Amino acid sequence: MMFLFVYLLRRLLYALSVMVGVTFLVFVIFNMLVEDPTLILLGKYATPKAMAALSHQLGLDRPWYLQYWEVLQSAFTFNFGSSWATKQPILKIFQQGGLVSLTVTLPAFLIGNALLIYVSLWMTQYKGTIWDRLLVIGCMIMSSISILVYILVGQVFFASKLRLFPIMGYKNGFCACLPYIILPTILLVLLHFCYNYRFYRTIMLDEVYQDYVRTARAKGLSEEVVLFKHVFKNIMVPILTTLVKDFPSLLFGSVVIENFFGIPGLGNLVIDAVSLCDFPTIKAVTIIAALLSIFCNILGDLLYTLVDPRIKL
Incomplete structure (x- = not known):
């Protein structure tokens, strides 16, 4: 203690x-x-x-x-005063915009990381196969394309032509906002997967060739138990590092998505503050982002000791 x-x-x-x-x-x-x-x-x-x-x-x-x-x-x-542009208290603007941003970024963060972990673990069984190579090459190509291309293709094809989703806009309320956040969430999940798959694949391949994994397989344990119980437990430290690093971006990391889809979150707030020279708001965004990073780093250090008892504070 x-x-x-x-x-x-x-x-x-x-x-x-x-x-x-x-x-x-x-x-x-x-x-x-x-x-x-x-x-x-x-x-x-x-x-x-x-x-x-x-x-x-x-x-x-x-x-x-x-x-x-x-x-x-x-x-x-946390008394940042009032915005020069809107004359409203900045903290109140942050509270409203933060909740809107989280309706898009939080589901994408949870779904994207769960999909990354599951696919990366499962694909360790197929290293060097055509499927493994196609997935790696596909992620490299897709991560090299600008996010604007995905946004425009999604809006033109899925929203305008197929009319599966609204092109842009937002309504308050859980059920009311669902049609407006599905397409942005899908795009964020896709981009998050492509950008991070090779990293997850590398750390998991390094782990599956350890001696304890060969021992577990020699004992007759099923591949699911070996991967999702033994291997997953031992790669929690690099996974936590990535999650903690990405967590502050849940509030301020979807500037382009929010701007193109007309979502009134903190991303749009940042763009409006810059265009209107709203210095108090920009200062508040910078300070809050720094505080979030500091808090996440401390939380990450504490979580390391829980997932790996060998790590000492």
């Missing part, structure tokens, strides 16, 4: 230093390196008087250390 407390304290100090660095970098980028936001917001014909008034309204005329303190404070209080 003491080791766990010391580890969490050490990681907390590490997270604190990372957040100070992230907030300072964000502050420097958006307050010192970027053009005067009042000029961007008011346009090139803005008068000095109007720019000074807006600068005072936004608090940009205060000393830099007070402005940085506000950014640093927001990382720990």
Whole structure:
């Protein structure tokens, strides 16, 4: 128990230093390196008087250390203020957009990883066969094609011609949103599978040739038991590493999908914030993404000790 407390304290100090660095970098980028936001917001014909008034309204005329303190404070209080574009509280916008994004990305994340694990384990029996080579080559080709191609083909063929799904749009409510998220989810599952299959295949092939696997097969255990009980258990660490790395992208990782399908999630929020020069929203997105990454790294370290007792914190 003491080791766990010391580890969490050490990681907390590490997270604190990372957040100070992230907030300072964000502050420097958006307050010192970027053009005067009042000029961007008011346009090139803005008068000095109007720019000074807006600068005072936004608090940009205060000393830099007070402005940085506000950014640093927001990382720990989650009080990001209001959006310059919509005037709504940023945290409220995040809550609404985050739930919408998760309706697409979370099913794709769960289905995609389950399919990856199952197919990769099963295909270890067919290494070097025509089916194995076709699957590898197919994934290489498909992962080399831009996501825009899949989106346009899906919208034209499945939505416009076959009319199986709506081309774009979104409705709130579980049953109401289902027709709108099926096609984006299928595309995300397909892309996730193609991008990650070769990695999963490699780690599983490295494991199936270990001595304990040959021993299990020599004892007469069925191939399903060998693969899904023994092999799967021993490759959980690299799988967890991949899952933890991908988890923060559930909120901000579907920018292109949300934009083309008209889904009002956080991906669209990021695009709107950039196009409207909504700096408070962009700062909040950067800080929250950093916090999610730190939290997932700590959670991943704790999960390693559960799946592999040999790993110590």
